[in-house]
Amino acid sequence: MTKIPSVVTGADIVQWMMKNLAIEDPAEAMHIGSLIAAQGYFFPISDHVLSLKDDSTFYRFQAPYFWPSNCWEPENTDYAIYLCKRTMQNKTRLELADYEAENLARLQRAFARKWEFIFMQAEAQVKIDRKKDKTERKILDSQERAFWDVHRPVPGCVNTTEMDIRKCRRIKNPHRSVYGLVEEGTQSHSPIHTPSHRCRKGTKEDVEKEILFLNTQLDRHCMKMSKVAESLISYTEQYMEYDPFVTPPEPSNPWTSDDCTFWDLEASKEPSQQRVKKWGFSLEEALKDPAGQELFLKFLESEFSSENLRFWLAVQDMKRRPLHEVAERAQEIWAEFLAEGAPSSINLDSHSYERTSQNLKDPGRYSYEDAQDHIYKLMKSDSYTRFLRSNAYQDLLMARKKPETEQGRRTSLEKFTRSVKTSVLAKLPFF
Amino acid sequence: MCDQTFMAITFGPCDNCSTTSPLMNIYIKNEPTNYCSFCVEMMACQGLLKGETLASLKNESESLKKKLEEERAKLHDVELHQVAEKIEVVSALSIKTRRVLKGHGNKVLCMDWCKDKRRLVSSSQDGKVIVWDGFTLNKEHAVPMPCTWVMACAYAPSGCAIACGGLDNKCSVYPLSLDKNENLAAKKKSVAMHTNYLSGCTFTNSDMQILTSSGDGTCALWDVESGQLLQSFHGHTADVLSLDLAPSETGNTFVSGGCDKKANVWDMRSGQNVQSFETHESDINCCRLYDLRADREVAVYQKDSIIFGVSSLDFSLSGRLLFGGYNDYTINIWDVLKGNRVSMLFGHENRVSTVKVSPDGTSVCSASWDNTLRVSRALGMPWLLVLYSLT
Numbered sequence: 001m002t003k004i005p006s007v008v009t010g011a012d013i014v015q016w017m018m019k020n021l022a023i024e025d026p027a028e029a030m031h032i033g034s035l036i037a038a039q040g041y042f043f044p045i046s047d048h049v050l051s052l053k054d055d056s057t058f059y060r061f062q063a064p065y066f067w068p069s070n071c072w073e074p075e076n077t078d079y080a081i082y083l084c085k086r087t088m089q090n091k092t093r094l095e096l097a098d099y100e101a102e103n104l105a106r107l108q109r110a111f112a113r114k115w116e117f118i119f120m121q122a123e124a125q126v127k128i129d130r131k132k133d134k135t136e137r138k139i140l141d142s143q144e145r146a147f148w149d150v151h152r153p154v155p156g157c158v159n160t161t162e163m164d165i166r167k168c169r170r171i172k173n174p175h176r177s178v179y180g181l182v183e184e185g186t187q188s189h190s191p192i193h194t195p196s197h198r199c200r201k202g203t204k205e206d207v208e209k210e211i212l213f214l215n216t217q218l219d220r221h222c223m224k225m226s227k228v229a230e231s232l233i234s235y236t237e238q239y240m241e242y243d244p245f246v247t248p249p250e251p252s253n254p255w256t257s258d259d260c261t262f263w264d265l266e267a268s269k270e271p272s273q274q275r276v277k278k279w280g281f282s283l284e285e286a287l288k289d290p291a292g293q294e295l296f297l298k299f300l301e302s303e304f305s306s307e308n309l310r311f312w313l314a315v316q317d318m319k320r321r322p323l324h325e326v327a328e329r330a331q332e333i334w335a336e337f338l339a340e341g342a343p344s345s346i347n348l349d350s351h352s353y354e355r356t357s358q359n360l361k362d363p364g365r366y367s368y369e370d371a372q373d374h375i376y377k378l379m380k381s382d383s384y385t386r387f388l389r390s391n392a393y394q395d396l397l398m399a400r401k402k403p404e405t406e407q408g409r410r411t412s413l414e415k416f417t418r419s420v421k422t423s424v425l426a427k428l429p430f431f
Numbered sequence: 432m433c434d435q436t437f438m439a440i441t442f443g444p445c446d447n448c449s450t451t452s453p454l455m456n457i458y459i460k461n462e463p464t465n466y467c468s469f470c471v472e473m474m475a476c477q478g479l480l481k482g483e484t485l486a487s488l489k490n491e492s493e494s495l496k497k498k499l500e501e502e503r504a505k506l507h508d509v510e511l512h513q514v515a516e517k518i519e520v521v522s523a524l525s526i527k528t529r530r531v532l533k534g535h536g537n538k539v540l541c542m543d544w545c546k547d548k549r550r551l552v553s554s555s556q557d558g559k560v561i562v563w564d565g566f567t568l569n570k571e572h573a574v575p576m577p578c579t580w581v582m583a584c585a586y587a588p589s590g591c592a593i594a595c596g597g598l599d600n601k602c603s604v605y606p607l608s609l610d611k612n613e614n615l616a617a618k619k620k621s622v623a624m625h626t627n628y629l630s631g632c633t634f635t636n637s638d639m640q641i642l643t644s645s646g647d648g649t650c651a652l653w654d655v656e657s658g659q660l661l662q663s664f665h666g667h668t669a670d671v672l673s674l675d676l677a678p679s680e681t682g683n684t685f686v687s688g689g690c691d692k693k694a695n696v697w698d699m700r701s702g703q704n705v706q707s708f709e710t711h712e713s714d715i716n717c718c719r720l721y722d723l724r725a726d727r728e729v730a731v732y733q734k735d736s737i738i739f740g741v742s743s744l745d746f747s748l749s750g751r752l753l754f755g756g757y758n759d760y761t762i763n764i765w766d767v768l769k770g771n772r773v774s775m776l777f778g779h780e781n782r783v784s785t786v787k788v789s790p791d792g793t794s795v796c797s798a799s800w801d802n803t804l805r806v807s808r809a810l811g812m813p814w815l816l817v818l819y820s821l822t
Binding site for chain 2: 017020021022023028029031032035158162165166169170203204205207208209210211212213214215216217218220222223224225226228229230231232233235236237238239240242243244245246248249253254255256258260262263266284287288316319320321322323324355358359361362365366367369370376
């Protein structure tokens with residue numbers, strides 16, 4: 001048993017954490033423990049470094065008064081009083097560290113006019129402390145020091161009291177002194193402490209809107225969980241082989257090997273079988289890949305329906321333009337695809353056609369939404385399924401493509417011999 | 432794959448006032464109608480004329496909420512992790528930090544990947560925005576901002592510009608020049624103007640539109656060229672802290688998370704709030720997964736030993752893994768389907784502010800208050816992509 005009051009060993013803390021937070025790995029317990037120490041909820045009794053060691057080092061728990069959850073933002077006057085107090089007591093354990101001595105010197109310069117007040121406060125506190133029980137004083141001193149280690153950390157240590165500025169702006173923190181001082185002068189408020197943005201109280205309009213919203217949600221058709229689960233599973237299973245965190249990419253992950261071949265292959269115009277396979281997942285995947293889009297367009301051309309895809313792409317492009325270009329582009333698209341006698345006339349049902357022509361009276365980015373949606377659904381249900389069954393796609397998918405050069409040579413040789421034959425034979429008198 | 436079950440958006444004459452505009456599909460006494468946003472506002476005010484008190488309206492709202500909860504619960508026939516028991520465990524990941532990007536003088540608050548999968552932009556409390564080639568560790572551009580706490584930054588899809596903002600309440604776009612000597616700050620273009628800090632920004636699938644979220648409780652869509660406000664999104668009752676676009680190129684929605692403990696899904700075209708997910712005060716330090724088609728929470732990712740909040744999240748490419756950046760300086764990696772933690776990443780010396788997976792999923796970048804960014808990789812669902820976390 002130790003004579004030191006109110007302490008616990010680092011090892012004990014680690015054990016407790018592993019047991020109560022269901023942690024298997026002591027390293028994880030050490031990590032969390034160190035963070036809790038860094039926040040200042042417990043501290044080593046013998047030095048300023050707020051971390052956790054898994055051994056017989058002694059730690060003490062912080063008093064609830066000093067907990068960070070109280071959202072202290074202690075002023076420098078409090079800190080000055082504290083450092084001043086330390087210098088007044090003749091105890092080696094209270095000797096100032098170098099950085100503390102520097103801080104004190106800086107504060108003395110900054111508070112030169114207030115120093116008498118600060119000195120008096122420090123003196124008063126020392127007097128009160130002397131009346132306390134020795135052991136109690138030791139404990140309180142260590143807790144007070146740990147508090148300042150958190151709020152005025154040792155240089156190089158992480159300042160865990162740093163707050164995200166977005167949080168700062170939301171929290172209204174009254175500046176109050178740790179030592180309960182009420183100063184005559186006004187507290188200096190930092191410019192970032194603007195009044196917090198409280199949630200707006202619900203007005204009648206808000207509630208009416210909410211009711212409208214809820215009614216709409218009630219009428220929504222939703223999927224059963226079991227179906228959702230199956231869908232999520234099949235999606236992830238389908239894409240797992242394309243996920244570099246699950247399936248290592250071929251030939252290698254560029255970040256691992258420092259070799260960009262994988263990226264070059266993905267961008268090449270000669271797609272791998274794996275890439276081609278992805279085009280079969282959905283029309284969107286096929287269109288996402290420039291090579292896929294090109295092949296699909298060629299296929300549509302062979303079926304004399306390429307105007308559908310060209311229309312869809314044109315509208316996508318229009319939506320990506322700056323606002324001032326939109327109206328003009330919209331008219332151009334109308335002329336090309338929808339007007340009477342248009343060169344690339346697309347087939348829309350009369351309802352969509354009417355609507356679209358109405359929209360064009362005041363053309364905007366979404367004038368063609370209906371039409372685009374209609375055409376996309378058409379391509380998806382009709383042309384796309386045929387595309388996937390087409391020779392062009394299947395050949396690529398099965399890598400049945402004969403080596404281009406060999407075939408090329410053969411046909412051109414054939415052509416040549418044929419042409420030679422014809423010309424030679426033509427010269428012979430009796431043919 | 433399933434189509435999204437959002438309200439179908441129509442564009443045309445309003446059923447009430449006949450002006451042509453994006454229409455909200457709403458139900459009035461169970462009848463579907465299409466009203467423009469102005470008429471919706473007017474109708475909401477009409478409730479006042481009927482002499483209904485605030486109290487009676489609130490009662491109606493509460494009973495609707497209860498009814499909605501009951502209806503949704505009826506479809507909750509099984510838990511995700513139960514169904515996921517039949518699939519294989521994700522093999523134990525060995526993830527290593529491959530790059531540490533040093534150069535910021537203070538906390539790194541945000542980062543974003545370029546579509547080329549290797550470049551990235553980061554912004555810091557020190558007011559600087561740096562564009563890096565993550566692969567070579569080369570700092571390609573450094574832009575000084577007039578304010579500190581640059582909380583948001585984004586890379587344009589073309590790779591030719593970046594956007595950033597923070598305490599200046601604005602979002603500015605900087606075209607990136609190939610000429611190293613050119614002063615980027617001079618070419619700055621102010622696009623978005625909010626009445627409080629900018630918490631998030633992202634380009635849509637074009638260099639010409641930017642979506643922003645702000646401490647003023649709103650989100651907004653802007654035309655970059657003219658700086659014109661294209662659409663604003665009202666509904667949050669407190670600061671909006673983050674936003675994310677739906678991953679589909681045909682999609683028109685995004686989700687925003689706010690301090691009012693709500694995650695709202697919005698239609699970018701009409702400004703309408705199409706779905707909303709709420710969480711409770713007592714639920715801290717965990718991540719929740721919501722499915723948009725089921726319109727409810729389907730999984731929670733938490734552990735007794737995780738006692739610090741999450742600041743940022745991202746999915747791996749297949750959606751099987753979830754990377755969470757925590758205030759305890761670590762990154763926890765979760766199995767999205769089974770619900771257990773797969774791995775933990777140490778290395779940062781202060782809290783992690785942003786976590787983002789690269790566009791092709793080959794690595795994950797984490798930005799931290801320790802002034803560095805780390806790029807890590809492993810040796811080995813758009814309709815579910817609403818994610819909520821509390822700090």
